[in-house]
Amino acid sequence: MEHRQTVVIGFLGTQLDGGQGAGRWERWRPTVSLVQHEELVVNRLELLHARQHLRLAELVKADIAAVSPETTVRLVPLDIRDPWDFGEVYGTLYDWTRDYPFDPERERYWAHITTGTHVAQICLFLLVEARFLPGVLLQTAPPKRQRHGAPGDYTLIDLDLSRYDVLAQRFSQAQDDAVRFLKSGIATRNTRFNALIDEIERVAVRSKAPILLTGPTGAGKSHLARRMYALKQSRHQVSGAFVEVNCATLQGDGAASALFGHQRGAFTGAATARAGLLRTAHEGVLFLDEIGELGADEQAMLLKAVEEKRFYPVGADREVGSDFQLIAGTHRDLRADVVAGRFREDLFARINLWSYHLPGLTERPEDIEPNVDHLLQLNTGETGQVVRFNVEARARYLQFAQSPEAVWSGNFRDLSGSITRLATLADGGRIGTALVDAEIGRLRWLWAHHGGVGRVGAVPGVSPVDLAECLDAATLAGLDLFERLQLEAVIAVCRKSRTLSDAGRALFDVSRTQRSVVNDADRLRKYLGRYGLDWARVSGRRE
Structure with a gap:
């Protein structure tokens, strides 16, 4: 049963809502008609208007009070000099919606698009489509036959975003803002990382499917998960909490209880019932860091909870539900864990729909x-x-x-x-x-x-280079000490880097800034070629 209050947001119609004398009640006025439907209760009306139209707005408010005392009318003066200027109107409405205390759990929002200029109506449409205004569109129309006090008709339009792909182009700035938000405003320069965050932004606001974040310890998985949650929250896509747990801390019999909750008396010491972290994350986001540390039983229970949104608390004979989005993090290679039997293949397949590797600082x-x-x-x-x-x-x-x-x-x-x-x-x-x-x-x-740095050619985290593995005896014998040490250092950096370009950037980190045309990969490729070497041979990877 619907218990939420109805809130209508719309512009004052300076022509359609006008009129001073008693004859105004003979006319159909869109804003007043909203409260004249017997089957519809409007609990609150946010009446947007230009400051110069305050008198008309006050009159409409008084008329609504006479017809529908249960409706609260809030007058919202807006500083719009030109109501036909798209940029000005959209910017003003965007700022207003950003600061408005929307509460979708307790209120439903209808954006009235019958009144106001066409520009204002378009702007309301776009704000609803982008979910900056978390509601549906409300279109009203006069009665087919004019009758005294007749409220006319109204229609609710719930936008199906998949049918409006062309409009996505209008939100490039909003997407850029979201990407900067995910990166905490840091102007990162790594091309691969920036492309990664661009895709994560699109997935975060469009999907509720599980997301897997991999990468070394300290790469920022937990921080990014929190930013993704905050971004979804700003779009009114989640109403629940962000719940974070490091699965490495969940050991033994208490692991299942912490995640799924338990019934009173389920085991020794269970004096009271416990909801568990999955239910705490209802309609929010659950971040399971180091998910590879979960035990086999917890993995099986989690799979059911992710797929069905239902599970059994420990000691319970009835299922409970929780509609959460899962973000998982790990520094381990779960593919290898699946092969070794340490991680369930079906769970890995379920959480691996969106998988992103966060690169380390090096x-x-x-x-x-x-x-x-x-x-x-x-x-x-x-x-x-x-x-x-x-x-x-x-x-x-x-x-x-x-x-x-x-x-x-x-x-x-x-x-x-x-x-x-x-x-x-x-x-x-x-x-x-x-x-x-x-x-x-x-x-x-x-x-x-x-690993430390003990000599030239020894790179932290990489085993010392043996040039005999890369060069034939004749070539190696023809190198003087300087060339040998330099080549050892270059190969060590190549082995530490993921790609030829990454290795080139590391090796030419100073000189590259002094060049008008930068092609680090080509410079490194030519250097290796002097010794009959290529990237695949020295690094064991393909370009």
Whole structure:
């Protein structure tokens, strides 16, 4: 049964709703007619109007009060100078809807598109289509035969977005805003990562299917899941909570209880019933980080819950329901776990519809600089103190941070900790070279057990290079020490990089900025070719 209140949002009709004398009641006035239908109760009317039409708006409000005392009319003056200017009208309405306290659980919203200029009607249509206004369209019409006080007809139009693909072009700016939101406003430069976020934005606002985020620890899976939830929330696509749990913390008999809840008395110590995390996430988002750590029983129960939106709490003989969207995260290769029998193949297939690998920091070194700036801005917001690098210190820090020597084993956690230390120790808000040198020393110590840098050609996280594996004996014997050490270092970077382009960017990180035409992959390909080598041979991967 529908218990939500009805809220109508519409413009004042300066012509159709007009009239001062008693004769106005003989005419059909669209806004007043909304409350004259016996079967329809309008609980609240948000009456949008230009400030110069305040007197007419007040008259319409009084007439509605006389006909329908149960309807609350709120006059909403808008600063619109030209009601036929699309940009001005849409911008004003967009700002109003963004700040409006929509509550879809308790209220249903109808956008009245009969009154106002055609531009205003189009703008309301677009806002409903984009879900910035979470409701349906309301079209009213006069009675076929004019009768005193006749309310006429009304029609509700629930937009089927799939039939309006052409209109998607009008929302390029909104999509750009959403992508920036997912990236926390950071102007990332890595082409592959930017393309990844572009697709995730489209999936986040269009799909409720499970999403799998993979990548190393600290790559930002949890942060991205929260941003996806917040984006869906801003579009009024979720009304429930964001529930996050690290599955590695769910061990033993308590794992199923934590996820699915339990009945009172289900086991020793179950003095009261427990709802469980899945029900807590009803109509919201459930983020299961490190999903590969779940036990076999929990995997089977989760599969049923994802597919059917129903499951049995521990000790219960009746099913309960929860309509949540699942986002899963893992640093493991679940494909290998499926082959090894550690992860259910059917569950993997269900959560792998949308799968995205978040690259670690070393895979996108060009994004280190904008992230450093972002972290300094966050520090300013938290401490109230503006902290900046001096020019030489900034260049030295970035040169180290983007070099193969920087392991970033904890990825953005390491970077965040590094910037926090520098900002805290900066006297007068200035980070100098002495602080940077000390911080580089700390990071080298932190990563000492991740490979370190013992000699030229040894790259953190990569085994030392044996050129005999790549070159024949005659070619190797013809190399002097300088060439040998240089080639070892280049091959080590290639083995650490995912693609030829990534390796080229890492190797030519300084000189590439001084070129008008940048083709890092071609430069590296030509270098390897001097020794009869190619990318596949030195890296074990295809381009």
